[in-house]
Amino acid sequence: MTSGKVASLLYSFKEPTEVIVKYEFRNNENYFKMENIKEKMIVDLSSDNEVEEAFDITYEPMEDDNTYILHEFENDGIFGWETIVSESCASNQKQQVLHIPASTARKVFKDRKSVVIRTLHELDGIECSIFTYTRKDKKGRKEMHLGGGWHAFKKANQLRQGDKLQFQVSDPPDVLIVDIVRCGC
Structure with missing residues (x-):
């Protein structure tokens, strides 16, 4: 279910x-x-x-069929993860990116260039760019983060320090479900 x-x-x-x-x-x-x-x-x-x-119809999937399967939320660090909004992430002074966990980047997103955010909050359906970069201080290890649409999503939802973000990736990884659990601070 x-x-x-x-x-x-x-x-x-x-x-x-x-x-x-x-x-x-x-x-x-x-x-x-x-x-x-x-x-x-x-x-x-x-x-x-x-x-x-x-x-009395025959169904033939379209070439760009966006059918996807959602895994039930589980904080497994691959298809699902949580993070607490930091002070710098909550700030609107600088456009902070969202870092994707290494295991999700390596096993799920791989060579993807974008993902669509689905949410019950503001900006449902916004497309976010996925950027890959190599850190010089991490022995050439590749990392990924969301930019582009993520900045607009973060600002529209007025993320505050202490809020919890829950992420769930679809299969195939076309959709990223984002839930915001507001901090009771």
Whole structure:
């Protein structure tokens, strides 16, 4: 199952929403239906075969199909990580980059040049540039960081020192889910 945060992004729930999820295993396939209790809206998550048969269509993915799978949030340091906003990151005086953990850079982002941020906060859907650089003081080790759209995201969401940022990478790594947990300071 997918976490509530991810489901809310995928189905555009903008406020807490009570749903009923109905599950059935039929013909070696999983079938899900989700019902929004408040508005009685049905979101059908049936298998592709059932939808194709019901509407007599044939589905052929487009070349630029943006289908992706989200891993459930886990602070594993590869597909998911957390960081606390530092004083320098919170400052709007200088455009601070977001450093990507070495294992994520090496195993997930590799040669990528950009990623799209999905969030329940401001600037959902902004594209961020991924920059690779080599530190002279780290024996030529390559590192990665987000710039470009990250600066606008940080400013629009008014990050404060002590806020916690939770990151989750999709598979393939086209999307970076970002959640902001505000500091109670």
